Amino acid sequence: MTSTDLVTALRASLGGRWAHVREHTRKEFDAELLLPDPSLSIEAQRDRVNEQMRMLAGSQYARAGFPAVAGGSDDIGASVTAFEMLGHTDLSLLVKAGVHWGLFGGAVTNLGTTRHHETVLPQIISLELPGCFAMTETGHGSDVQSLGTTATYDPTSDEIVVHTPTASARKDYIGGAARDARMAVVFAQLVTGTPDEPLRHGVHGVLVPLRDDTGAALPGITIEDCGPKMGLNGVDNGRLTFDQVRVPRTNLLNRYGDIGPDGSYTSPIENPTRRFFTMLGTLVRGRISVAGGAGAATRTALSIAIRYADVRTQFAAPGSDDEVCLLDYRTHQRRLLPALATSYALAYAQNDLVSLMHDVQSALLSDTPPDEHRQRELEALAAGVKVMSTWHATRTIQECREACGGAGYLAENRLPSLKADTDVFTTFEGDNVVLLQLVAKGLLTSYRDAFGDLDALGTLRFVARQVASTVAERTSARTWGMRLADARPRRPEEGNLLDRAVLLRLLADREQHVLGGLARRMRAAAKPGADLFAVFNDAQDHVLLAARAHVERVVAESFARGVDECPDPAARALLDRLCTVHLLHGLEQERAWYVEHGRLTAARSRTVTGLVNTACAQLRPDALDLVDGFGIPDAWLAAPLLHPLP
Amino acid sequence: MTSTDLVTALRASLGGRWAHVREHTRKEFDAELLLPDPSLSIEAQRDRVNEQMRMLAGSQYARAGFPAVAGGSDDIGASVTAFEMLGHTDLSLLVKAGVHWGLFGGAVTNLGTTRHHETVLPQIISLELPGCFAMTETGHGSDVQSLGTTATYDPTSDEIVVHTPTASARKDYIGGAARDARMAVVFAQLVTGTPDEPLRHGVHGVLVPLRDDTGAALPGITIEDCGPKMGLNGVDNGRLTFDQVRVPRTNLLNRYGDIGPDGSYTSPIENPTRRFFTMLGTLVRGRISVAGGAGAATRTALSIAIRYADVRTQFAAPGSDDEVCLLDYRTHQRRLLPALATSYALAYAQNDLVSLMHDVQSALLSDTPPDEHRQRELEALAAGVKVMSTWHATRTIQECREACGGAGYLAENRLPSLKADTDVFTTFEGDNVVLLQLVAKGLLTSYRDAFGDLDALGTLRFVARQVASTVAERTSARTWGMRLADARPRRPEEGNLLDRAVLLRLLADREQHVLGGLARRMRAAAKPGADLFAVFNDAQDHVLLAARAHVERVVAESFARGVDECPDPAARALLDRLCTVHLLHGLEQERAWYVEHGRLTAARSRTVTGLVNTACAQLRPDALDLVDGFGIPDAWLAAPLLHPLP
Known part of the structure; x- marks a missing residue:
């Protein structure tokens, strides 16, 4: 460094x-x-x-x-x-x-x-009380609202009885459960009332001690080890089964739902679904942290692969005895440099996300009345950035491994564990596909709010359940309107494709077109008597595209803002070129859509790959500086392949 | 099953x-x-x-x-x-x-x-003599012709002296070397003559004993363990360094180059480069076996993920208490069913490849004069199928892991080891990017032979060295001419995109157009005095596209032939639909090219995703039969996730 x-x-x-x-x-x-x-x-x-x-x-x-x-x-x-x-x-x-x-x-x-x-x-x-987070069950992962574990209030002893009613309701993949955790927050269906007339209040968190001081499981608790995993083997994931385990009533985490000494249930939020999503919404930090960890791991992998490509040579150039450096090959530039640019983009987006979270959650702690709009904005941004960052990690670390050949396959060179450890990020803390559906749902809701032309959103009731948090989009009605003016499509043969403003406008225009089309499609399809599942299922590719288009625009704008706000002129100029590589490469990947929808002529579309090639070649001399810009100390990049043998 | x-x-x-x-x-x-x-x-x-x-x-x-x-x-x-x-x-x-x-x-x-x-x-x-194959060195992997290890004939003792002259010339990643192998075939630069007037004959194989009966390394041989790897940890990969190790002259594998008792070197092949590639060409079986192994591992992963998707449910449909099976979700069908279709395609292509190899190599063993054309055809097909199969494995097993969520991350469910173990397949036995360059080079050579209009192929001298085998294409001049007639582009608004013949014609047309363009570009650029490296490097995306377009067409034709030759009408009808999914999905991925080059109108291109969706939905009821068609016994699919808990 x-x-x-x-x-x-x-x-x-x-x-x-x-x-x-x-x-x-x-x-x-x-x-x-x-x-x-x-x-x-x-x-x-x-x-x-x-x-x-x-x-x-x-x-x-x-x-x-x-x-x-x-x-x-x-x-x-x-x-x-x-x-x-x-x-x-x-x-x-x-x-x-x-x-x-x-x-x-x-x-x-x-x-x-x-x-x-x-x-x-x-x-x-202080870590005196190592804990774990027992939400997921073997039978229900994405659909947390349908968890099977029960937490039943027993007025005779003033206790809550935590129980696993079926084999598939065991808690599964719980980090810390197999060996070290002494306590769990167990998410369970809270039940009060009497056995004859039970009152169900939905999923709540209850503190349940798991082990005694010797580490032995407490009575009624069965603990299994999930065994070896693809990666993250330093984490002791386990399975928990509860057989009528009793804890004091006060172990209920009672901010959003409480049981009084008289056994009565009260909550500041009447609607059980809204209550559930409000609770989950406060836990958004996990998802944000996964996005951050994915970003950091990807930057480590890119730092290793790009530095290696700068010292590793193979094949002499024609008419020369000197072997060519891998990073001077265009194929190698194409494999690594657009990913480098996108890693910068996602890092800026992550910074914006963390900043928003800090403000929203600090307010929550300080008893300021919650700002629901900002909370929804936070959840939507967290979902979108988590999806993009974790899939980017999976793809990019894979590419880095391959770009380092056999050396990249050796554990000593870090890439194997980076790949294996991050692999689960795309499916935990919200499965990426489910999260994209939620982003789209939030966009549609907001679209309706802005334009009032989307009457029949019944189909979305289905999406609404597929949620570990309620999502909405970042953009208020006002900015939707503004963007309508700004992002008005230009003619497909116009605009310099190296101009960042043009590229951003293409992204915004695509987002708006795809979302508008989806809204019309949903409205037209959701007739009375329609098979809502079929309607929703048929539109899946459209739904996912709308979410992606939105998140890609948001991430690109974070990057562009980061460039503009960089005070150092040389760094700003370099970041500007890097941002162009990110945008152009995104355009190249999606150019079929732009041509199909009259945003690019076929002739202009054909030029995009050449523009990316040239931009990558121009970035090549700066590649090491950009890697150093990640700021990963040399000692953290311990990988023998970075030191070629004589 | x-x-x-x-x-x-x-x-x-x-x-x-x-x-x-x-x-x-x-x-x-x-x-x-x-x-x-x-x-x-x-x-x-x-x-x-x-x-x-x-x-x-x-x-x-x-x-x-x-x-x-x-x-x-x-x-x-x-x-x-x-x-x-x-x-x-x-x-x-x-x-x-x-x-x-x-x-x-x-x-x-x-x-x-x-x-x-x-x-x-x-x-x-009998495995009495466990052996290893010591070709790759730390400093030279893809560029085998530049290996540093020397094998110098010493006439005074009638021995060959094997030596590692530099640290980076150590043999690396050698399977079997770390623990078990007793002997290696060491690839080294063969030198005869005298120290003052050495005669260099290029890379040859020499048998070198590594260990004594107790397993201890023999004098002059240093063995290191490569340590833990991403996967394949049952294989003891190691590093070998030779310090003036002497073996009898007769340990030279002498079919293509021999040293007589008088120390004179003779070879049936005069040109050292041609000799080297001829030798390597006989070793094509390794590459073919990797392609086969990748195909089998991918089919295992798909069998697990598709069967799981058929038993795993999540989220109730609107208005219903029944949860929906994952494989009934369109997103899930899109993740797994096109990959299933492509796995069939590659399995048929692999069968054709093995059959060709059997015939070519059986002839070699029986002392029939070698048919160089068929040998080149074999090497080209092996390179292309290896590239497609191994990248398909990497992508598909990744998708299968994600499609199984947290369960897919547990080692007990097989997907982690399938992913990690196959990961190196894309870069060993020929790095996939280098192999694609070779396929393209063979195509260009053959194009020139067919049309005689490609004068200045000087740039290709550079490509020629990037080779672990000489490759040419499968298609003789005659069939090129025939294809020109057959694959003449139709108008972009014509042809039923569900018609297999139309889809195959699009593939063949694309191959021909891309290759023709590349040939013209090479000719125009390779002027006297041109920077050959720059010319070659600038055209990289074009080169790789030409190779991909070729291999995709060849694989598709294997599949189509397999369908046509299936004697059972019901199976043939199902395979026909499966082949359409493979072809349509390929078209969807590459549709930007077809629109940009006037092969599809934008309006028709927009319909392709819908066609793939529908074809996948129609295939869904047959998905389990198609998985069973892979013929993997149940006992080989031991994965607890296939047996959901009550």
Whole structure:
């Protein structure tokens, strides 16, 4: 990692609002302790991660995301940023820390009340009470609202009875459950009333102790180990089955739904579905952290592959004895440089997302009345960025592995664990396909609000259930209207395709066209008596395209804003070219749509690949500076392939 | 695995010329012994693979690929087919067996002569002499012609001295080297003459003993372990460094280049480059076996993911309490069914490839004068099918993992090891990008031969070196001419896109257009004094597109032929629909090209996605039969997720 003025400026621009946290972790994190050791057995990997966890517990980062009342420092953005930096190290640590402090601690913070904050949170911060987050069941993953586990209030003992009614209702894949967690927040269907007249209130979180001080499972709790996984083997994922396990009534995390001493249920939110999604919405930090971790891991992989491509040579050029550097081959530039550009784009989008989350969730902690619009905006952005970042990670780390050939297949060179550890990111904390459906649903809802021309959204009731959070889009009615004016299609033969404004306008125009078409299609199809499942199912490709088009535009705008706001002229000029590569490459991938819809002539479409080629070639001399702009210390990039043998 | 008449007919059609070998392995292979056990440590995995190897050594399959003189049964196609079936089991075994019997045994068979066949081959067949194939070096992988290891004839002792002159010339990633191999065929630059006047003859293979009976490395040989890898951890990959290691002169594999007792070098092939590529060309079996293994692993993954999608439900449909089966969701059909169709396509292409290889290599063994044209045809087809099969494996197994969610991430459900083990297939036995360049080069050479209008192919001298085999295309001048007539473009608004002939014509037309354009571009650019590297490098996307377009057409034709030759009417009708899905999906992916080049109107292009959707939905009821058509016994698909909990 070199530090010229240019690189320093790039790093500052990409660092975002919590750049100081990044700088601090670069100095503080000990690569020796934090990098993965692929030679270890699974149990030894788990031990190593626990050792890393204890190091973190002693640092300021464990406290950062928690309220002052519990000994925290009320700086959510700093917490999530430090967590993101862990994504450059052992990803098992990232996930284990995320489960304990983020999901378990976050649930207690956001769903619990003072009684939990004062007693439980300090033990969570200090890691005295390792915890886990028991939501997913074997039978229900995406459809959390249909969980089978029950939490039934027993007035005779003033206890809640947690129970697993069927084999498929066991909690599954629960990080920390197999070995280390002492307590779980268990998500279960809350039931009050009497056996004859049960009152069902939907899914709530309940604190359930799992193990005694010796680590043995408590009575009524069966724990199984999920065994070896594709990656993240430093995390002890397990299965939990509850047989009539009793906990005090006060173990209910009762911010959004409470049981009084008299057994009566009360909630500030009347509608059970709305209540459920409100609760889940407060847990958005997990999804945001996964997006951040995916981004960091991808930047690690690109740093390794691009640096390798700059030192590795193969084949002499014609008429020469000197072998050609891999990164001088156009094919190799095409494999790595557009991905580098997109990694910058997603990093800027992630910074915007974390900043929004910090503001929204800080307000939540400070008892300011919740701003539902901003909360929905946050959830939609989180879903979209998570999808793009995690699929980008899967594709890009794969490409990096292949671009490093046999060396890339050796564990010592990091790419295997980066690939395997991040692989689950596309399907946990919300399956990417389901999340895209939610983004689209939010867009349609907002479209209706803006134009009032979408009467029959009955089909969307179905989508609405496919949700781990209610999503809406970022764009208010007003900006929709503005964009209608701005993004009015120009003639397909006009506009310089190297002009960033033209490329952004194409993206915005596509988003609007696809969404408008989808809205009309839904309205036309959702006639009385229509088979709503068939209508929804038939439109799937349209639904997913609408969501993608939206998120791609939002991410591109984050990048463009980041470029414009970069104060250093040389860095800004370089970022501008990088942004063009990101946009042009996106256009190349999607050019069929633009030609089919009269936005590009066939003749202009044919030129796009050549434009990407040239832009990549022009970026090649800057590739190492751009990698250094990621700001990953050399010690964190320990990969022998970066040091070629004589 | 059910066996209705339809399924039996599908299996017979897909089984190809060695369907009887497939049937036999289905009964013979013991899943208990042959499936991977992900809970084992690396050393235990290696032990297990050795146990599996001993089982194979006692079977007819080890003998099948070897000549009768050595106790073999002269049935190369049977050998490669049985090897392909191992691709459904532990892929470490596939690779270890492939290295020992295929690469090591194949090199001794094809590069050695009677003295090696009679003495060494029987010990190879029986596994008494475990061997490895020491070609790749740390510094040279794709560019094998530039290997650094030397093999210098010493007339004073009548020995060959094998030596590693630089650190980067160590042999690397060598399967079997770290622990088990007793002998290596070492590829090295052969030198005769005197130290003052050395005579260099290019790369040759030399048999070098590595270990004594106790397993200790012999003097002058340093062996290192490559350590943990992304996958294939049952294979003991290692590094070999030779310090002036002496072996008898007769250890030279001397079919294509020999040293006489007087120290003089002779070869039936004068030109050293041509000699080198001829030698390598005989080793094409490794590449073909990798393609076969990739195909089998992909079919295993699809069988798991599609069966899971048929039993797994999530979310109730609107107005219903019944949850919807994943495979009834259009998004899920789109993720899995086109990949299923393409897996059939590639399986037919692989059958054609193995059949051609059997004929060409059987002739080689029987001392029939080699048919260079067919040998080149074989190498081109092998390169193309290997590229398509291995990238298809990488993409499809990834998709299958994601389509199975968290369950797909657990090792017990097989997908993690299928993904990790096959990952290296895209870069070993010829890096896929380099192989595509070679396919294109062969096409251009043949284009020039056919039309005589391509004068300045100087740029291709550069491509020619990027080769582990000389490649040419399958199509002689005559069929080029015929295709010109057949594939004459129709008007872009004509032709039924559900008509297989129309879809095939589009593919053939595209191939011809892209190749013709590339040839003209090369001719125009390769002026005297031109920077040949720049010319070649600038045209890379065009080069790769030409190769892809060619291979896609060849694979599609294999599939179409397979459909037409299926004797069972019901199976033929189903395969016909499946072939249409493969072709339509390919068209969808590449539709930008067709519109840009006036082969499709924008309006027709817009309909393609809808056609794929409908074709997938129509295929959905047949999905399980098609999976059963792969003929993978239930015991080989041991994955708990296929048995949902109540």
